[in-house]
Amino acid sequence: SRKARLSHIPGPLLARYTDLWRFYHSWRLVKNEGKDFSGPLTREYGDVVRIGPNTVAVFDPAAIPIIYGTANRLEKGEGYMAFVPATVTTSLIACLAEEEHSKYKKPVSHAYSLSAQRAYEPNVDRVVTQLATALTQMAESKESTNISTWCHYYAFDVISELTFGQPLGLLETGKDIYGMLKLQKSSTYYAASMSQLPWLDRLLKRIAIFRRKGNGRFVEFVSSTIHRRLQSMPKYQSEEPKPDLLAHFASAQERYPDVMTPRQIAILCGSNLFAGSQSPSYVFDKIFNFLTTNPSAQKTLHAELSKAQCIYPVSWQQIRSLPYLDGVIREAYRLHNIGFFVLERITPIGGLELPSGHYIPAGVRVGTPSGAPGFRQSVYGSDVTEFMPERWVQRPGESEDAYINRKKRMEQSNLTFGYGSRACIGKNIANMTIYKVVATIVGLFEFELVRKPAPFQVNVKLHKRQP
Numbered sequence: 001s002r003k004a005r006l007s008h009i010p011g012p013l014l015a016r017y018t019d020l021w022r023f024y025h026s027w028r029l030v031k032n033e034g035k036d037f038s039g040p041l042t043r044e045y046g047d048v049v050r051i052g053p054n055t056v057a058v059f060d061p062a063a064i065p066i067i068y069g070t071a072n073r074l075e076k077g078e079g080y081m082a083f084v085p086a087t088v089t090t091s092l093i094a095c096l097a098e099e100e101h102s103k104y105k106k107p108v109s110h111a112y113s114l115s116a117q118r119a120y121e122p123n124v125d126r127v128v129t130q131l132a133t134a135l136t137q138m139a140e141s142k143e144s145t146n147i148s149t150w151c152h153y154y155a156f157d158v159i160s161e162l163t164f165g166q167p168l169g170l171l172e173t174g175k176d177i178y179g180m181l182k183l184q185k186s187s188t189y190y191a192a193s194m195s196q197l198p199w200l201d202r203l204l205k206r207i208a209i210f211r212r213k214g215n216g217r218f219v220e221f222v223s224s225t226i227h228r229r230l231q232s233m234p235k236y237q238s239e240e241p242k243p244d245l246l247a248h249f250a251s252a253q254e255r256y257p258d259v260m261t262p263r264q265i266a267i268l269c270g271s272n273l274f275a276g277s278q279s280p281s282y283v284f285d286k287i288f289n290f291l292t293t294n295p296s297a298q299k300t301l302h303a304e305l306s307k308a309q310c311i312y313p314v315s316w317q318q319i320r321s322l323p324y325l326d327g328v329i330r331e332a333y334r335l336h337n338i339g340f341f342v343l344e345r346i347t348p349i350g351g352l353e354l355p356s357g358h359y360i361p362a363g364v365r366v367g368t369p370s371g372a373p374g375f376r377q378s379v380y381g382s383d384v385t386e387f388m389p390e391r392w393v394q395r396p397g398e399s400e401d402a403y404i405n406r407k408k409r410m411e412q413s414n415l416t417f418g419y420g421s422r423a424c425i426g427k428n429i430a431n432m433t434i435y436k437v438v439a440t441i442v443g444l445f446e447f448e449l450v451r452k453p454a455p456f457q458v459n460v461k462l463h464k465r466q467p
C-alpha cells in the first residue's frame, strides 16, 4: 500500500494519513509569511520528511540537482494546476509533462534572455520615472504614504509595460483601479492551499462560479490591448531588437504557427502579469520594511550609490554589481519566500535515490519548498532569520578565495527562482526591474518610518535628497 511504501520516511503522524496536514500548514504559512518553517520540521524529522500520504519534502540542498536537474527531467505534480485558472492548461508554469513544456517554452525563451532584455530598458525607465514623480509629489505635500503599496503598483505597471508595451495605469491614477492587489492576495491563499489538495481544486473549478475568467474589466483591458497591438505590430526581422515581450511572441508566430496561436499569446501575457508582479511585490515589501527600520542601512546604500555617481533613473549597467545593493536584494529574495508549496515533481519509474541515501519509490510527489534552502543554518549561519545584506559582501579580513567559496555555497543553497528547465523564465527581467527601482528611489529619497511596519504596510514620510 502507499502508506507502507513510504513508511521509512519520518514525518508528522497525521501527514501519513491525510493531505489535510499540509493543506492547513500551507495556508497558515501564507498568513505568517517569511517565517522559517523548515527549521522546526528538520530538527524534528531530519532532511527528508513525509508531509502527506504520498508526498515527501526534501530539505537537503544537495538534492536540488537530483530532483530538478536536466539529467532526470522529472515531471511536475498536479499541485501546479492550482496556480492557473480553470480554462488555462498551456501556461508554462502548469505544463506538467516535460515534453509539453519544451514545446511551449521554445518559441518564447529568447524573449526573456539578457540580450533581448537590453531593448526593454527604456520601458523600465519610463515606469521608474513615473513612480519617482508620484513620490516627489508626496514628498512635497509632506503626506505619509505606504511605500509597499506604491512598489506593488510599480510591480504591476512595469511588468505590464514590458509584456505588452503599456502600463496598467496604477501609478498614474495612484489607485488599484482593477482590484488586482486584492485579487492577488486571495489567489495566493487559494493556490497555496489548493495545491495541497489537487482533487478539491479540480472539483471547485468545475463549479460555474470558479470558472469565471476573474476580474472582467482587467481581462477586457488586457485582451483589447493585446488585440490592438497585434493589429498594428510592424513586421520584425527575427534578429532585430524588439520593444517588449509581445513583439517577440508575435514574431514567433511565423515560425511556430501551431503553438503561438492568439489564445496562447494571451495566456502567456496574462500569466506574465500575475507571475511577474506577485513575487516582486513581496520582495519590495521586505526591502522597504528593512530599509525604513534600519536608517543606517539606508545611509550605507545611499553612500554606495553616491560613490558610483549614479544618474537617476539609474542604468542597469551602472548598478548591477554594487555589492551592498546586491546584498539588500539577495536578502529580500532569500527571505520573502512564501508558502509551503514544495516545487513538486513526480519520482520516475524505478524511483529516486537521494544524496542522503533515502530511496523514494516511483510515483511519489517529491520536492523542496522554494523558501527552505535559504533558511539553512549550516550554510547561512545561526542568524538565518535576520535580514543582513552584509552576508553577501566580502568580510574584512576574508580572503578572496574564502569569500568566493562562501558565496558559492549560499548560491547553491537557494531555490528562490527554482532550478533546471522549469526555473523562473523571468529572472533576468525581475533582476533588472527590481535593482533599478530600488537604487533609483533610495538615491532620490530618504524614508522616515511613521509607524511600526506590518506586512504590506510600510508607512513612511518621504524626504527628497539634495542632488
Ligand code: HEM
Pocket (backbone or CB within 6 Å): 092, 093, 094, 105, 159, 271, 272, 275, 276, 277, 279, 280, 283, 343, 370, 415, 416, 417, 418, 419, 421, 422, 423, 424, 425, 426, 427, 429, 430
Ligand atoms: C522576485 C521575482 C521572482 C521570483 C522569486 C520568481 C520565482 C519563480 C519560481 C520559484 C518559479 C517556479 C519554479 C518551479 O516551478 O520549479 C517561477 C516560474 C515562473 N516565473 Fe518567476 N519569479 C519572479 C519573477 C518573475 C517575473 C518578473 C516573471 C515574468 C517576466 C516571471 C515569470 C515566470 C514564469 C512564466 C514561470 C514559469 C516558467 C516555466 O515553467 O517555464 N517570474 N518563478
